[in-house]
Amino acid sequence: MSNPAETTILVVDDRAPKRYLLKNWLTRAGFAVTEAVDGQDALDKLQQRPFDMVVLDVKLPDMSGLDVCRRIKADPATTSTPVVHVSAHAVDAADRTLGLVGGADAYLVEPIDPHELVATVQAVLRYYRARRKAEQLADGLAGLAATTLAVTMARDFPELLSRAAAGAVRLFGTAAAVATETDAGWTLALATVSGDVTVAGWEPPGEDVPVGSHRLTGDATRWQLPAGWPDPGEVTVTTARFRAARPSLYLFTGVCADEDQTQLLTQLTQALGAAAEAQRAQDQDHRIAVTLQRSLLPRRLPAVPGISLAVRYEPASPQAEIGGDFYELSTLGDELLIAIGDVVGHSLHAATVMAEIRHALRAYAVEGHYPGRIVALIDELMVRLLPGEMATLCLLFLDPRTGRARLANAGHLPPLLIADGRVTEVWHRAPLLGINHARPDDLEFVLPEGGTLLLYTDGLIERRDITIRDGIADLSRLAAPVDADLDRYCDRLLRQLTNPPHADDVAVVAVRRL
């Protein structure tokens, strides 16, 4: 560990015979010695490369050794380089005190005994090594904490793995790669010392990774690291696996032999493994929620003579939470029931409230109520049984033969009626559901032959940089003309108005009277 051959000492003295003596004694003790002839020469050499110690004459021709020492200690790059003063003069306690106050670590007065010199140098070095080790450990732990935090805050696996690899580069000073199994298969992020990070698919080795934390060193080719891995030689691989049924996590670094570093490696790998497990759980939650929400929406569209239909539901991105958008299309006798709505809140809970509202809506509709009455009944139901929940809902019955429509809105965005290339906003202002307020009479209008009704949720038009009015205007501009194929029509509107990943979920319903 403390091989003296690696320990370099800068000897600063203007007198050549003295330098020769000091160099001779120190070299024989196993140190590598470089010489400097005056203060400026010493400061220059310290700028060029680090030394483990400076042995510094107090009296130099160009400046005082005390000043040289002060400048060494004032420069952040050299502040932890120990300095041992040597003095040819008969000095008193006050001079020695001045030297030590100026930052020197020891003060030797000629005539210098070679054994005392070497023993003093070794004692000072011992102290500095212990101090450096403690500093490195503290730096390592701080780096570990910073990387753990960055990784925990990642929104998805590519970000998590990238931050993990970049953090490992900062901690260990070698290229690093982190790999685990994600919902997109095995993925590896590689970070180089220069700061480049790449994320790509990866084929893990066939061998089984044991449960727990393990570390081994081997040839890089064994793990099929991507082409960007800088040194094809030996790598240290640390793995973390929490249970046999869970995927493992690999951390690749250059060879780490130092005991503190290997401990840090193990700690980092365990923290990364835990963060990957949390990310996996979060991805799974989102998948379950989206599956549930889709299962709560109509599975089939009804076939209605004289009517063509299309719907789109786009869940919010995995980084956002689940939304509460819903729609309903069903036939009631000769009429078509069309509804769209949005439960306030973004959670699995909002999705279950959505399901309750949708089922209540169908039940009241089957009982034969008209739209305004159904809306009022759902409102009352929510106040009584789902206190605190709120939702918007736009509900209408359409007679496909005559095009006569009867609509009740509860705080939802106005449907658009597109006929003969003209777009009309169908406004019917009434409060959202959940506060049990008085409601106006239903709105009656006619959907002419060839006309299209477009219902949507705020995910299609709401952006923070524009007003809702402008959002509706943008949609109106794009909503006419209506594509011959309604599915294409919905896809086009989604493509033109939204920009994945969606912060909010989006539902669109298009109904055309043939």
Next chain:
Amino acid sequence: MDRASNTPQATHEVEVLPDRVRMVLVGEFDLANEQALTNWLVDAIEASPGRPLEVDMHDVGFIDSSGIRVLLHAHATAQRHGGSFRITRASGTVREVLEIVAVYRHLTGGA
């Protein structure tokens, strides 16, 4: 880049007047600060029960459905405490969205 930076900036100031409590809201209100807004309003109502609470919305630039829900809850809570709640000076997008969900009159004391 991270989630924290997505949190909209929002602040509030409360002024207790002899005949009412006045709160000035500033910023954007959505799911991210729904809880904070709830706490501010409920604290103000509970600190001066029975005293009318007036919320100045002039400097609110955005409010989404979560924020509207909080306002409606506050309205109900104030009434339960024997007081009243109304918003004032809502404009632009905020007023527009309150009118679309048709609670503007309700929240301004008009209905």
